[in-house]
Every structure is written in structure tokens, then in C-alpha cells.
Amino acid sequence: MRVVMFGYQTWGHRTLRALLDSEHDVVMVVTHPKSEHAYEKIWSDSVADLAEAHGVPVAIRNRPDDEELFAQLKEADPDVIVANNWRTWIPPHIFGLPRHGTLNVHDSLLPKYAGFSPLIWALINGESEVGVTAHMMNDELDAGDIVLQQAVAVGPADTATDLFHKTVDLIAPVTVGALARIAAGETGFTPQNRADATFFHKRAEEDIRIDWTWPAETLERLVRAQSAPYPSAFTHHRGKRLEIVSAVVSEARYGGTPGRIFYREGDGVVIVAGPDARTGRNRGLAVTRVRTEDGRELPATAYFTSMGGYLTARP
Template structure:
């Protein structure tokens, strides 16, 4: 097929490589300029570099709404556009332009977790599985008919980093198979919009620990914000303190959420939960922390005395 590719970061890089490896004629690649956003500096394999290394024309755009881009797409006489991790909406004059329309690859099990950072949100929410969906683009973001979908289970100790590596490895085979289905014929599966959810971009505030959350949710937040993502954090004595490893305590502890309470095993328990005052639920067993200057240490070495609080502000 003669295709154009819209994409960014490692997700887009894997998609473009899949198109090249499958022998498709890639007429044009459109990608975003490099960004200083915390979540866009990681998994940042360059789509532009890969395209240029393969002699493919590249256009850098923040938004796809200029006459030059539309003219190039029309001139290319495309069979298909393939998109992955394109960060803004594509208008219908673009996604309807090719003979077969536009195929989007999204790293969630649509219709759930449309939008941004789906793996992080899914892990925080305790989903039993995550995955990748290939769907046809329409006028609503991540809402078009499904061509193909693959799921992987989420284990009890998995981090978002683990899930990223397992889902990104699905991109190439899903892209290749979805295009084969489009070429040979398939039955589109409409998304059940009653099950849809849509999530915003994550920012620093989304990694700040709320000690009134159920402790199981906080423990998943720590795993969801695994390195190289910005870690889950709180403030201790006016300074940011990142929690890099934690688990649910064995014992039940009561008091005020955020209280630095007691040592257990190799960690230190922080009182947590919406019913912490009743003393019938576990706390968060913090095992490793990282200070604002990047120093990482065992929680037992950092918290030399008990008492005081981890808070949501300096």
C-alpha cells in the first residue's frame, strides 16, 4: 500500500518501522517537534530520524491544519494513513482522504482509556489487563470501529515500565495484520460507547500522593509512576520526596493519613486510607525513597525517627 504515517515517540517509531519492514510505500511522515514535556522526553525514539534514514520525506507539525500539509497529502494519492501517538486530532479532510481512510494504533483496550497515558491510568485503577487496539479513525478521538485488538494480563507486581515494553512489542504485528485485514476485507467492530472512558494528559499534580486514597490504590500509583516516569511523591519537611518502591503493610494501623508511623520488615509504614482513623486497614509500607537531589535510599535509612507527616504541599 501507499501510505502516510502520523506519529511520535517510540510508539510512532515502532509503527513506521513496521510499515517499512512490511514493504509498504511510505510517501510521507508527519511527526511532532521534540518536546520538553516530562512524559514526552521518555520513550522518545525519533520518528523523524527513522524516516530520514530511509529517504522518506518528513514534515514537523504541532497541529495538522495548514494548507501545505493538506496539499502534500492530496498529491501523494494515498491508500491509507496510519497513525500512532499523534498528539492532536486529525480533521476529516485528512483522515477521510486516503482510499481506505486512516488506521490509528492506540495502546489501550478501546473503548476504555481513550486519550492520554492509558497504561498509567489503567494500572492505577487496577485493571486486570491492558493492550493495543487498531481502529479506523472517525470524527471522535479514539472512537472509530475496531479492526484488531490484543490484550496482555497485568501482574500483581507489574509497573507501567513493564507494561510499556510488553505492549510496544505488539505494535509491529498489530499494524501489519490490521493492514492485511483492510486490504483483504474484514468486519468492523463498532465500539460500545457505554463503556468508553477518556483521560487527560498527566502532569506533576497527578503523581502527588493523596494519603486518603485506599492503600491499594496508592501502592498501584507508585508502580504506575515507575522509572523513567516521574515518580509518585509527597512532601517531607518542606521538600519533595519520591516514593520509588512500596507495598501494602502486613499489619493494620490507625491514625491520620500521611503519618510516618512505624517500621515494619524493611520499610516504614505511612498511615493511609479513607477510614484510617478506625485502625482496621493497612498502611503503605514505603521501602525506597528518592530525595529532590536524586539521592535514593532505603526508607529505613531515610526515616531515622518516627513521627511527622508526608503532606501534599511543602
């Protein structure tokens, strides 16, 4: 089939790589310009560079809604558009242009975690598995019929970086497998149950600020979700920003006020956590490594030289 590919960053790059290695003919690529957004500088393999290296025409757009691009797409005469990590709305006159429509590849197990940053949100929320879904695009966000879906388990120590590597390896088999079904003339794909749909926004500074009233189990997952190269989860100590690089849930239960710097346990320093921490029924977050405002990374036991005082959301 003749394929036009819409995509960006490493997700788009992996998709384009799979298409170039397949039996299909990539006739055009549309990608976004480089961005200075913190999250868009992560996993930033260039779709444009890969396309140009293989002699594929490239159009660079923030939004695909101009007449010039539409004319180029019509001239490319695609059988199908494949999209992965396209960051803005694709209008119906474009996603409906190809003979077989548009296949969107999304890094979640739809209908859950539609929208942005699905792996990070899924890890924070304690999901047991994540994955990749190829679905036909329609007027709603990540809502079309599912053509192919594959899942991988979330391990007890997995970081968002680990999950990225697990799921990015699914892009090629899911994309090529879905195209095989389309090329074979199949149309009876699986409708999504919209009652199960959840939608998530892009990550921002406020989303990595630690709230010590959250349960320690959730905070431990937040720290893993904000693993390098993502910005670390942070709090404040004595008015200065303090990043939490690694942490575990405490073995013992600790009572008091959320955010209290309480006790050394093993290789960590326990911070009281949870909405009902006063009851003493909660485990705390045992912080093991921190990064200071000036960029120094050190063991929490070396940073917290005495117990007492509080970690706070704001300076």
C-alpha cells in the same frame, strides 16, 4: 498499499518500523517537532530520523491543518493513513482523504482509556490487562470501529515501564494485521460500545502528588505507575519534597490519621493511609525507598530515623 504514517515518539517509531518491514509502501511521514515536555522526552525515539534514513519524505507539524500539508498528502496519494501517538486533532478532510481511511493505533483496550497516558491510568486503577487497539478514525476521539485488538496481562509487580515494553511489542503485529484486513477488502469491523468508553487526560505534576487518603493498595499501584523513567510519585516531609521510589502494601493493619509515619515493618516504614484510616481496618503503605529533594536515593529505614510526624501533600 500506499501508506502515509502520522506518529511520534517510540510508539510512532515502532509503527513506522513495522510499516517499513511490511509489504506496504510508506510514501510519506508526518511527525511532531521535538518537545521539552517531561512526558514527551520519555520514549523519544525519532520518527523523523527513521523515515529520513529510509528515504521517506517527512513533514514536521504540531497540528496538521495547513493547506501546504494537505497538498503534500494529496500528492502522496495514500491508500491508507496509519497514526500512532499523534498528539493533536486530525481534521476530517485529512483522515478521510485516503481510499481506505485512517487507521489509528492506540495503546489501550478501547473503548476504555481513550485519550492520553492509558497505561499509567490503567495501572493506577488496578486493571487486570492492557493492550493495543487498531481502529478506524472518525470524528470522535479514539471512537472508530475496531479492526484488531490484542491484550496482555498486568502482573502483580508490573510497573508502567514493564507495561510499556509489553504493549510496544504488540504494535507491529496489531498494525500489520489490521492492514492485512483492510487490504483484503474487509469493512465489517467491530463498533465500539460508547457506553463503556472512558477518557483520560495527560499526566501532570498534580497527578503524581500523593494523597494519603487514598487506599494503600491504590497508592502502591501509583508508585509502580510512576516508575523510572517517569517522574516518581511524591509527598512532603518537614516541608521538603520527598519522592517515593518503591513501596508495598503493609502486612498488618494500621489506624490513625492518613500520612502518619507510624511503624517499621520488614524493609519498609509504614505510612497510615485510606479515607477511613481512623477505623484501623486499613493496611498502610510500607515505603521501602525514597529520593530526597537533593537527589539522594536511600532505603526508607535509613531516611526515617525515628517514627512520628506526617507526610503531607503540600509543604
